[in-house]
Amino acid sequence: MTIKNERELVVLVQENLPYDTRHFQQLIGPYLPKLKGYCSQLLKNNADAEDVVQETIIKVLSHLKNFKWTVSFQAWLFKIAHNECINKLRERQKDFYRDEEKLEEPSVSIDNGNDDFEQIIQDLIETLNFTDRNIMLLRYRTGLEFQEIADISDMKLSAVKMRHKRIIDALSEQLAEQ
Structure with missing residues (x-):
């Protein structure tokens, strides 16, 4: 049997x-690179991202029997990953308070002489807060539509579009200053 779609x-x-x-591997395989990249950039930690991807795959496998086509499979997959990323961040926060250590803030250094354009954009995106970074990654890393991003983020469509425009404007301004 040939799988058509x-x-x-x-x-x-x-x-x-x-x-x-x-x-299942045939179904999930094409999404794994985007899923890993999304989680890695959202969490800013490759080890945590690998854990989240594994947890996401386990949840997808265990809940796929009940999947309904109210959203696309890709949007459903990234909604699960999004929730797992939030869980991982909460876990980190608990560890932070338990260990009473200060979290390191990412430092951004942009050197126009040595960095290429993609690295500059990546560095600028790293400075965004979780919600804004999530919107940008879901839009440009995974290619999801605004409505799917709204569903994943539990936001209204208009709010996602407005935040996206503000992010683009702010990044453009920062890029112009560089």
Whole structure:
């Protein structure tokens, strides 16, 4: 049987779970690079991002039987990853208070002479708060539509669009100053 689209693949995986997971890798595989990049950039920690990706895959696998097409599979996958990232940040916060250590703030140094344009943009995005960074990563790293980003972030569509415009304006201004 030739799999023609994601919808057919999801149905095939749902029909064969929990005992046959052969098609699950085929379903999730194309999203893994974007998922890993999204989590890594959102959490600013590769080890934590790997943990979150694993937790996301486990949750997707365990809940895929009940998946409904109210949103795209990709939006559903990134909603789970988003929630897992928030859980990881809460866990970090608990560790922070438990250990009474000061968290390091990321330092941004931009050297126009040595850095290429992508690195400059990346450095600027790193300075954004969690919500703004999340919007930018979901829009440009994963290619999700604004409505999907709103669903993932539990925000109204108009709020996501407004924040996106403000972020773009602020980044443009910062870039012009560089």
